Amino acid sequence: MWQQLLCVVVVSLSVAHGQCEEMVKGSVVGNIVQDLGLDLQRLKSGKARIYSADNMEYIELNKERGLLLIKEKIDREVLCAKTTPCALHLQMILEDPMELYTITAEITDVNDNAPSFKRDEMKFAISESAVVGAKFMLEKAYDPDVGINGLQSYFLTPTDYFALKLHSQADGSKNVEMVLQKNLDREKRESMSLLLTAFDGGEPQMSGTVQIHISVLDANDNAPVFTQKTYKATLTENAQKGSKIITVSASDADEGPYGKITYYISNIMEGLTDAFTIDEVSGDVTLNSELDYEMISNYQIDIEAKDQGGLSDSCRLVIDVLDINDNRPSISVISMSSSISEESEIDKVIAMINVNDPDSGENGKVDCAVMDNIPFVISSSSSRLNFFSLKTQQQLDREKKAEYNITIKCTDEGVPPLSSNISVQLHISDVNDNAPVFEKNCYEAYIVENNALGHSIFTVKASDSDWKQNARVSYILEDITVNGVSVSSYVSLNADSGVISALRSFDYEQLKDFHFRVKAQDGGSPPLSSNVTVKIIIQDQNDNAPQILYPVQTGGTVVAEMVPRSADVGYLVTKVVAVDVDSGQNAWLSYKLQKATDRALFEVGAQNGEIRTVRQVTDKDAVKHRLTVVVEDNGQPSRSATVIVNVAVADSFPEVISEFTNFNHDTTYSDNLTFYLIMALVVVSVLFIFSLIAIISVKICRWRQERQFYKSATNLPVIPYYPPVYADGTLQRVYNYEMCGTTDSRMSDLKFVRPYSQNTLLNVSRAGTMQSVKKEQEDDELSLEVSFFYDVLSL
Ligand SMILES: *[C@@H]1O[C@H](CO)[C@@H](O)[C@H](O)[C@H]1NC(C)=O
Ligand SMILES: *[C@@H]1O[C@H](CO)[C@@H](O)[C@H](O)[C@H]1NC(C)=O
Ligand SMILES: *[C@@H]1O[C@H](CO)[C@@H](O)[C@H](O)[C@H]1NC(C)=O
Numbered sequence: 190m191w192q193q194l195l196c197v198v199v200v201s202l203s204v205a206h207g208q209c210e211e212m213v214k215g216s217v218v219g220n221i222v223q224d225l226g227l228d229l230q231r232l233k234s235g236k237a238r239i240y241s242a243d244n245m246e247y248i249e250l251n252k253e254r255g256l257l258l259i260k261e262k263i264d265r266e267v268l269c270a271k272t273t274p275c276a277l278h279l280q281m282i283l284e285d286p287m288e289l290y291t292i293t294a295e296i297t298d299v300n301d302n303a304p305s306f307k308r309d310e311m312k313f314a315i316s317e318s319a320v321v322g323a324k325f326m327l328e329k330a331y332d333p334d335v336g337i338n339g340l341q342s343y344f345l346t347p348t349d350y351f352a353l354k355l356h357s358q359a360d361g362s363k364n365v366e367m368v369l370q371k372n373l374d375r376e377k378r379e380s381m382s383l384l385l386t387a388f389d390g391g392e393p394q395m396s397g398t399v400q401i402h403i404s405v406l407d408a409n410d411n412a413p414v415f416t417q418k419t420y421k422a423t424l425t426e427n428a429q430k431g432s433k434i435i436t437v438s439a440s441d442a443d444e445g446p447y448g449k450i451t452y453y454i455s456n457i458m459e460g461l462t463d464a465f466t467i468d469e470v471s472g473d474v475t476l477n478s479e480l481d482y483e484m485i486s487n488y489q490i491d492i493e494a495k496d497q498g499g500l501s502d503s504c505r506l507v508i509d510v511l512d513i514n515d516n517r518p519s520i521s522v523i524s525m526s527s528s529i530s531e532e533s534e535i536d537k538v539i540a541m542i543n544v545n546d547p548d549s550g551e552n553g554k555v556d557c558a559v560m561d562n563i564p565f566v567i568s569s570s571s572s573r574l575n576f577f578s579l580k581t582q583q584q585l586d587r588e589k590k591a592e593y594n595i596t597i598k599c600t601d602e603g604v605p606p607l608s609s610n611i612s613v614q615l616h617i618s619d620v621n622d623n624a625p626v627f628e629k630n631c632y633e634a635y636i637v638e639n640n641a642l643g644h645s646i647f648t649v650k651a652s653d654s655d656w657k658q659n660a661r662v663s664y665i666l667e668d669i670t671v672n673g674v675s676v677s678s679y680v681s682l683n684a685d686s687g688v689i690s691a692l693r694s695f696d697y698e699q700l701k702d703f704h705f706r707v708k709a710q711d712g713g714s715p716p717l718s719s720n721v722t723v724k725i726i727i728q729d730q731n732d733n734a735p736q737i738l739y740p741v742q743t744g745g746t747v748v749a750e751m752v753p754r755s756a757d758v759g760y761l762v763t764k765v766v767a768v769d770v771d772s773g774q775n776a777w778l779s780y781k782l783q784k785a786t787d788r789a790l791f792e793v794g795a796q797n798g799e800i801r802t803v804r805q806v807t808d809k810d811a812v813k814h815r816l817t818v819v820v821e822d823n824g825q826p827s828r829s830a831t832v833i834v835n836v837a838v839a840d841s842f843p844e845v846i847s848e849f850t851n852f853n854h855d856t857t858y859s860d861n862l863t864f865y866l867i868m869a870l871v872v873v874s875v876l877f878i879f880s881l882i883a884i885i886s887v888k889i890c891r892w893r894q895e896r897q898f899y900k901s902a903t904n905l906p907v908i909p910y911y912p913p914v915y916a917d918g919t920l921q922r923v924y925n926y927e928m929c930g931t932t933d934s935r936m937s938d939l940k941f942v943r944p945y946s947q948n949t950l951l952n953v954s955r956a957g958t959m960q961s962v963k964k965e966q967e968d969d970e971l972s973l974e975v976s977f978f979y980d981v982l983s984l
């Protein structure tokens with residue numbers, strides 16, 4: 190900035206004054222000649238020159254014209270800075286005569302400088318909380334010019350928030366302040382830019398500007414605000430620990446720490462401080478414990494949000510817990526009878542049960558049922574809820590089931606339903622309601638005759654389905670008579686074991702069977718009993734040897750059979766007749782020729798005992814023959830009898846007699862030989878007739894028995910035992926007959942009843958007497974039982 194300076198030189202009488210502005214070089218500052226009243230000659234003669242004490246030669250003297258000229262450009266600001274007025278002091282020296290003139294040149298200012306600020310911009314950080322009227326010192330502008338050319342005024346734009354205020358200082362300078370006119374709000378405007386302009390008063394006016402940057406600092410003027418005053422959430426009771434429930438959210442218009450919100454639970458019900466947690470940054474509320482609807486069904490939680498400036502807001506979180514069917518019914522037996530009698534009536538209450546389900550609503554409604562198909566029911570007692578009574582549904586029977594495990598299952602009505610069960614044990618106590626029962630309707634036991642005394646024949650057994658004493662069976666023999674004798678003399682009965690043993694040795698030939706009744710009685714009170722018929726059948730033993738009826742063996746007499754010499758082959762000489770009082774196999778007889786004088790001539794029929802010739806009799810054959818025949822029964826071991834048969838082979842009695850007198854001196858015997866032969870023939874014929882009668886009577890008796898049977902079905906007749914019919918001829922079994930006849934008709938029915946009569950004692954007399962008919966009356970029918978004994982004549 191190199192400006193022209195104007196110099197004004199002021200020259201006084203002795204002192205020349207000049208004004209010089211900051212002018213260009215050569216510019217006229219003042220006229221010395223004029224101001225000092227000198228003439229140009231004097232200047233020349235006097236060798237006028239300019240003297241400056243500080244050797245600064247800003248101004249030179251033009252002697253020809255008497256003018257002061259700018260020698261060098263003058264800068265007032267350099268020369269005087271702010272000092273006013275600014276003057277240059279010069280001396281003009283003249284010689285011949287020495288004259289000194291003082292020249293003062295006042296340097297006037299030119300507005301050559303604009304106001305300026307040191308910095309290009311100013312920065313302020315002002316809190317939004319700054320109050321209206323707050324002052325902010327601004328940097329002053331600087332203008333080196335002086336006076337009117339110096340700094341005159343400031344101007345600030347825009348002025349909506351700030352106004353300028355100038356303070357005059359003692360030194361005349363002015364302090365510039367910026368005064369807050371209106372509250373700042375960072376949230377509306379966080380920064381602003383102002384322009385401060387400084388003006389001087391020169392002509393033309395000059396100005397300088399500076400940018401003012403204001404950043405509005407945040408103040409915690411906003412509290413956090415929750416988006417809702419009340420939050421609502423529902424949770425199921427079974428919600429997992431750690432599950433997120435809801436997120437609460439608050440906002441804060443502030444920034445930085447004042448806008449940083451932390452959440453926390455400020456208030457919760459007593460003792461539940463740890464039940465929920467909140468994430469202090471995100472506001473997520475999570476479950477931190479197990480829920481139980483039955484304990485707490487609703488939670489009220491106060492949540493606070495706080496910024497770091499300490500401002501806060503609160504909200505309420507309401508959590509409703511939804512019931513889940515998470516509780517099984519709990520069953521408790523209030524009272525229970527552990528045992529009831531099998532006689533108890535239907536609907537008898539056995540137990541009272543209380544069921545409790547803490548769930549609510551349907552989840553807590555419970556119904557109970559008896560499991561399995563057992564005769565019990567459970568029903569809700571009408572008066573009070575949750576009380577049930579267990580009752581019998583049917584008549585109980587200990588004999589069918591003595592113990593019940595009753596399982597009661599209770600189920601609630603939740604979805605899915607929950608159930609629980611209990612088992613109770615019930616014993617059915619016994620009542621003596623069952624009589625002993627024999628294993629069979631009637632018993633038949635067999636014992637072989639000639640048994641040992643005390644031989645146990647048989648065991649009766651009755652069972653009683655009752656219990657203990659009520660089932661303890663004892664056996665009692667009911668006394669009846671068998672053949673006029675008390676049955677208790679035949680058999681004994683063990684009361685505990687039911688073993689029947691023989692008290693005597695039985696003889697089949699005398700007693701073939703008998704029956705009696707056995708009573709079984711239990712130990713109940715009153716006792717129950719039942720009875721059964723026991724029939725004892727005595728079995729035959731081969732204890733009788735066959736007995737030979739014919740030919741009769743006499744001590745002294747010799748019996749001989751006559752065989753004519755003309756007899757053909759197969760001539761029937763005689764027949765050995767034998768009986769055996771045993772029965773069955775024991776009475777099945779067989780005949781054998783044991784010894785013979787001539788074995789080639791005779792044979793014995795093994796079945797029928799017939800002695801026949803085997804070959805033609807010749808003249809050479811001896812007259813006298815002696816045959817030994819053995820009769821053997823079929824028992825084990827077999828028993829036998831022998832008979833000696835004398836046979837005479839002759840054409841005439843004298844021949845026989847003469848022969849036999851040789852070995853038998855009983856002459857009366859031989860005299861009667863012919864008679865005997867005739868008698869033998871008669872006997873054979875009679876045998877045949879009786880056989881016929883026997884067969885017919887058997888048929889008739891059977892027919893009668895059948896008729897009786899159908900007449901009275903209750904009276905079952907004892908079916909007689911019929912041994913097999915043996916081969917013809919042998920009379921070993923059948924020679925006892927019963928004749929049945931009605932008294933009215935006098936017509937006799939012949940009835941064959943038994944192969945042997947118990948009462949028949951067979952006496953075969955050696956003399957062959959004919960026994961009289963023995964009559965016996967039987968039953969009401971007055972049938973006659975006639976026993977025929979037929980006689981065999983001894984020869
Ligand atoms: C009942 O249960 C008991 C054990 O609890 C068992 O010993 C008994 O045999 C059961 N009775 C029936 C009849 O199931
Ligand atoms: C009874 O409950 C037990 C467990 O307490 C369970 O194992 C059983 O299956 C249940 N019985 C019935 C019949 O529901
Ligand atoms: C034997 O039992 C029958 C029924 O089985 C009964 O009628 C009878 O009276 C009983 N007899 C005795 C002597 O108890």
